[in-house]
Amino acid sequence: MQTGPFHHLSTLNYQPWSTVPSWKPGSTYFDLELLALGLVMSESFESFVHDRYELLKDRLQSVSSFLWSHPELSGEEYRAHDLLSAILEGAGFDVTRQYLGFPTAFRADHESTTGGPRICIVCEYDALPDVGHACGHNLIAEAGIGAALVIKEYLENNPKPGKITVLGCPAEEKGSYKVLMIEKGAFKGLDLVMQVHPHSSSDGKFFFVKLRASLIGKIGFLAEFTGKPAHAAGAPWEGHNALDAVVATYQALSMLRQQMHPTCRIHAIIPHGGTSANVIPEFASIEVIVRAPTLPHLKTITEKAENCARAAAISSNTVLKILKPSPSLLPLKSNGVLAGLYQRYAEDMGTEFVDITGRGTRFEASSDIGSVSWELPTIQPGFHIDSEGPNHSREFTVASGCESAQPPTIRASKAMALTALNIINNPPLVDSMWQEMKK
Numbered sequence: 001m002q003t004g005p006f007h008h009l010s011t012l013n014y015q016p017w018s019t020v021p022s023w024k025p026g027s028t029y030f031d032l033e034l035l036a037l038g039l040v041m042s043e044s045f046e047s048f049v050h051d052r053y054e055l056l057k058d059r060l061q062s063v064s065s066f067l068w069s070h071p072e073l074s075g076e077e078y079r080a081h082d083l084l085s086a087i088l089e090g091a092g093f094d095v096t097r098q099y100l101g102f103p104t105a106f107r108a109d110h111e112s113t114t115g116g117p118r119i120c121i122v123c124e125y126d127a128l129p130d131v132g133h134a135c136g137h138n139l140i141a142e143a144g145i146g147a148a149l150v151i152k153e154y155l156e157n158n159p160k161p162g163k164i165t166v167l168g169c170p171a172e173e174k175g176s177y178k179v180l181m182i183e184k185g186a187f188k189g190l191d192l193v194m195q196v197h198p199h200s201s202s203d204g205k206f207f208f209v210k211l212r213a214s215l216i217g218k219i220g221f222l223a224e225f226t227g228k229p230a231h232a233a234g235a236p237w238e239g240h241n242a243l244d245a246v247v248a249t250y251q252a253l254s255m256l257r258q259q260m261h262p263t264c265r266i267h268a269i270i271p272h273g274g275t276s277a278n279v280i281p282e283f284a285s286i287e288v289i290v291r292a293p294t295l296p297h298l299k300t301i302t303e304k305a306e307n308c309a310r311a312a313a314i315s316s317n318t319v320l321k322i323l324k325p326s327p328s329l330l331p332l333k334s335n336g337v338l339a340g341l342y343q344r345y346a347e348d349m350g351t352e353f354v355d356i357t358g359r360g361t362r363f364e365a366s367s368d369i370g371s372v373s374w375e376l377p378t379i380q381p382g383f384h385i386d387s388e389g390p391n392h393s394r395e396f397t398v399a400s401g402c403e404s405a406q407p408p409t410i411r412a413s414k415a416m417a418l419t420a421l422n423i424i425n426n427p428p429l430v431d432s433m434w435q436e437m438k439k
C-alpha cells in the first residue's frame with residue numbers, strides 16, 4: 001500500500017510481483033552465492049554474459065520492483081541508496097556510501113589489475129512527486145546493477161586488466177546532482193560512462209543518433225520583479241505593477257517561440273503573481289526553462305528570453321533580478337565509438353534504432369548526464385518499454401513496474417555489459433573514444 005505523496009499509485013491497479021521479498025535496512029536479499037558459480041575461463045565473453053543474465057534476471061527484477069514499490073523523491077532516495085549499496089557490498093565491491101557527502105549518492109569500485117580500461121556505469125533511482133517511478137529510474141538502477149555484477153564477475157574469472165565503477169547518482173529529476181558530482185571530481189580517473197534510460201516510442205523502435213545531441217541542454221532562470229504597491233481602486237496610478245511585468249515577459253516569450261528552431265523549447269510558470277487583488281502587486285516572479293540541442297543555440301535563446309524580462313521591467317517601471325537557482329545542463333554528446341559498440345550488441349538482440357537526424361518533433365528532454373558527456377566519453381542509449389503514455393505520465397509509472405518492461409531492460413543491461421567487456425578485451429578503443437572527445 002502506498003502512502004504519503006505516492007498514494008495515487010494505489011489507484012494504478014498495480015499488482016506487486018510475488019517474488020519481491022521483504023527488505024530490512026542493512027540486509028540484502030540478493031543471492032550472493034550466485035556470483036560464485038563456476039569459472040568461465042574458456043567461454044567467449046558473449047556467451048558468458050548471456051549465461052549470467054539467465055541466472056541473475058529474477059533477482060534483478062526484484063531490485064527494480066522494490067524501488068518501484070518504494071518510490072523516493074530526488075535527494076531523498078535513502079532506501080534505494082541502502083539497497084543498492086548493500087547489493088554491491090555483498091558482491092565484493094569496495095563501496096563508499098554517502099559518496100562525496102551527498103546523503104543518497106554512492107560509489108562502488110572493483111579493479112582486477114591496474115592499467116586496463118576504467119569503465120563507469122551510472123545508476124539513477126529517484127522518482128517523481130505524485131506519480132512515483134514515471135520516468136522508470138527503477139529500471140535504470142536494475143540495468144546498471146546487472147551490468148556491474150556481470151562485468152565484475154568476468155574480471156574475477158579472466159586475467160584482464162580493468163576496473164568497473166558504479167556511481168549511484170541521485171536527484172536527476174530535481175537537483176541535477178551529477179553536475180555537483182562533476183564539480184567534486186566524481187568522474188575523474190574514469191575512461192568512459194554508460195547509462196541506459198527507458199522510454200516508449202509509438203513504433204517500438206528507439207531513436208539513437210550517434211554523433212549529435214539526443215538530449216538537449218537546459219538553462220533555467222527565475223525572474224523576480226519588484227514594483228510599488230498601491231490601492232488598486234483608489235490610487236492605481238501610484239503603483240508599479242510587478243504582475244504586469246511577469247505577464248509581459250510571458251507574452252514576449254510566447255512570441256519568441258515563433259522564431260525558434262523546432263528542436264528548441266521554452267516553458268514557464270508564474271510561482272508568484274501577487275497576494276491581493278485590491279493591491280497593485282509589489283512583487284511577482286516567473287520561472288523560465290530554455291532548452292536547445294547546441295550550446296550556441298542555448299546561450300542565444302537564453303539571452304533573448306532574459307531580454308524579454310528586461311524589456312518588461314522597463315515597460316512596467318519595476319526592478320528586475322534574474323536568479324539561476326539550479327545548475328545548467330549541457331546537451332548530451334554521445335560518443336560515437338562507444339555508441340557504435342552498444343548499438344551493435346543491442347541490434348544483435350533485436351533492438352531497432354531509427355535515425356532521427358533533422359526531425360523536429362521528437363521527444364526532447366534534458367538530463368544531467370549531458371553535462372557528464374563533456375567530461376569523458378559517455379552514452380545514454382534509450383530503450384523502449386510498452387507504455388500507453390510518455391515519461392512522467394501515470395501510464396509510464398504502470399509500464400515501468402510491469403513484467404513486460406523486464407525483457408527490454410535486461411537487453412539494455414546486457415548491451416552495456418557486452419560493450420564493457422569488448423572494451424576490456426580491446427583497450428585501444430578507449431584511445432579512439434578520447435580522440436573523438438578532443439575533436
Ligand SMILES: [Zn+2]
Pocket residue numbers: 135173391392
Ligand atoms: Zn524524468
Ligand SMILES: [Zn+2]
Pocket residue numbers: 135136137172197
Ligand atoms: Zn529519467
